[in-house]
Amino acid sequence: MLNNAIATPALQPFQELEQSVWKKEMCAGCRGCITVCPANTLAYDLKLARPYQITPCVDCKACLDACPRTPANMDKLSLDILGPHLDVYNVKATAGNKRYQNGGAVTALLKTALDEGLVDRVIVMGADRWAQKAYARVVSDSSSLDRAAGSIYMNNDALETMKDIMKDDSIRNVAIVGTPCAIQSIGLLRKSSNEYSVKLTQKIRFAIGLFCFESFDDRLIPEVTKRLGVPSWRIAKMNAGEGRLTVTLRSGEVKTLPLSSLAEFVKPGCRKCNDFTSKLADISVGSVGSAAGSSVVITRTPEGAGLLEIAREVGAIDVAGGVDVAAIEKVGKLKLKKNGF
Numbered sequence: 001m002l003n004n005a006i007a008t009p010a011l012q013p014f015q016e017l018e019q020s021v022w023k024k025e026m027c028a029g030c031r032g033c034i035t036v037c038p039a040n041t042l043a044y045d046l047k048l049a050r051p052y053q054i055t056p057c058v059d060c061k062a063c064l065d066a067c068p069r070t071p072a073n074m075d076k077l078s079l080d081i082l083g084p085h086l087d088v089y090n091v092k093a094t095a096g097n098k099r100y101q102n103g104g105a106v107t108a109l110l111k112t113a114l115d116e117g118l119v120d121r122v123i124v125m126g127a128d129r130w131a132q133k134a135y136a137r138v139v140s141d142s143s144s145l146d147r148a149a150g151s152i153y154m155n156n157d158a159l160e161t162m163k164d165i166m167k168d169d170s171i172r173n174v175a176i177v178g179t180p181c182a183i184q185s186i187g188l189l190r191k192s193s194n195e196y197s198v199k200l201t202q203k204i205r206f207a208i209g210l211f212c213f214e215s216f217d218d219r220l221i222p223e224v225t226k227r228l229g230v231p232s233w234r235i236a237k238m239n240a241g242e243g244r245l246t247v248t249l250r251s252g253e254v255k256t257l258p259l260s261s262l263a264e265f266v267k268p269g270c271r272k273c274n275d276f277t278s279k280l281a282d283i284s285v286g287s288v289g290s291a292a293g294s295s296v297v298i299t300r301t302p303e304g305a306g307l308l309e310i311a312r313e314v315g316a317i318d319v320a321g322g323v324d325v326a327a328i329e330k331v332g333k334l335k336l337k338k339n340g341f
Contacts, residue, residue, distance in 0.1 A: 012057045013064050014041055021069045022050040025268040030178075031160040032066035032185030038196050044157070049217065049267055065192040068184035069272060077184065079341055081332030082298070082325065083279025086305050090294040090320045091285075102287040105295035105317060106177060106208060109283065111142040112311040113175045119205055121165065123158050123176040124148045132221045132232045136161045156215065158182060162200055175206035180275035183209035187280025206307055209278020211286025211296070211328075213240070213335050214270040216262065223265060228255050241287060274341050276332035283307065288331050289324040296323050 011019070014033075021027055027050040034042045034051055039058040042051040067073060082088075092103030113119045126137040126148035136158045137148050159182045165171050178186070186207045189197040225232050228247060239246045244256045278284040282304035283297060290296045297319075299305040311317045 012059055013061045014051075014053055014057050017051070017063060017067055017070070020071060021067060022052075025050075026069040026272045027051070028067075028069055028181030028184070028269045028273065029156050029267060030068065030181040030185045031157055032068070032182070032189065033063035035160050035162050035185075036062040036066045036189060036194075036196050036200050038062070044160070046218065049269065060194065060196060062192070062194045062196040065194050065197050066185050066189050068181055068188060069269070073184075073188055074274070076188070077274060078279065079274055079336060080279070081276060081329045081336075083275075083277055083284075084300055085284075086299045086301075088323045088325060089297045089299075089308070090291045090323055091297040091308070091317050092294040093317055094315055102290055103294040105297050106210075106285050107145050107148075108316045109206075109208065109285075109307055109311050110139075110145055110175055110177070112314060112316045113206060113307060114140070114142040114145075116310055116314065118307065118310070119173045119175045120171045121174045123161050123165075123174060125156070125158055125177070130233045132235055133218065138165070156182060159185060162203070165203060166200055171203065173205040174203055175208060176204055177208045177210065178278070179210050179212040179215060180273060180278045181269070183207055183278040183281045184275060190280075206283065206303060207281045209281030209284045211277055211284065211288055212273075213276065213331065214266045214273075216265045217267050220262065220265045223262070224257065227257060230255075239287075271339055273339060274336060276335045277328065286328070289327040291320070291322055294320070296328065 017033060029049055031044055034044060038060060039055060041053055041055050041057045043054045045052050064070060091105040093105060093108035110122045114122060120140065122139050124137050124139065125134050127134050138161055139145055156179055158176055158178050165174060186201065186204060190201045221232055224247065230249060234249050236248045236250045240259060243259055245259055245262060247255045277286065277298065282301045283299055286296050288296065297308060299308055312319050
């Protein structure tokens with residue numbers, strides 16, 4: 001007897017992501033799938049906070065390797081808070097800047113990487129200081145890095161900037177700064193043998209990950225300025241921690257808002273994140289557990305340790321011990337609990 005059942009057509013890779021990640025509001029917004037795709041199949045919808053298809057898929061499956069939120073890839077990610085590492089330090093830049101937060105360690109490390117010829121470009125999130133809107137910046141001159149200093153709590157398209165860099169043969173090595181979701185994508189791609197994954201990651205010499213509890217969508221700034229009664233251009237910097245958003249104005253005045261009152265502006269995908277300390281980075285940097293005026297720096301790979309040592313040797317940073325690891329563990333566990341892990 002003939003079997004008349006119609007076989008279900010196999011899903012294309014982007015359709016697998018659509019069903020298992022995007023429609024379930026699990027997308028991290030890291031843009032790893034968009035970045036690695038050789039056919040430019042995907043673009044990012046800021047309102048929906050997820051990618052969508054714009055051109056035919058070539059079925060290379062690189063996007064599946066890149067996504068940190070597929071069930072298969074989430075199973076690969078440990079729930080250990082601190083993650084694999086070599087050492088943990090208190091670090092602060094020897095040269096200051098009013099926009100530096102918690103010691104300016106990230107900026108000092110990036111300046112060292114450029115000035116010492118370790119990388120050709122660095123990719124960071126900057127901000128339009130008038131509207132306070134975030135955007136990715138590709139920097140080739142260390143003197144320009146101070147303009148991008150300070151924490152950015154919206155948008156996360158730094159990784160997508162690698163699409164153009166991959167096409168530029170004059171750029172051999174880059175350092176990129178990202179939140180845990182972007183770093184997870186880079187880490188997954190580094191472990192992939194897919195030719196498009198290899199092409200992308202072979203140019204990333206240093207992946208610098210940030211501690212991150214959650215991030216916000218683009219509605220945050222209009223809400224903050226409305227509640228504080230100030231125009232966006234008066235904001236000098238913002239810092240989220242200890243249950244509040246601290247806003248420093250250009251005048252030096254400091255205002256705060258409870259983070260709990262801003263919950264509706266948290267990106268949906270952040271509620272599915274299981275990484276606080278960017279465990280797949282070469283170096284992770286954060287404020288929790290640090291000494292006053294310093295950043296916590298976790299070296300995780302020989303490359304990360306080498307960059308830190310060079311920065312210390314050239315006098316760009318001061319390095320000390322005394323990190324409160326228990327504080328990091330506490331906040332990391334709180335994030336896991338809040339997100340259902």
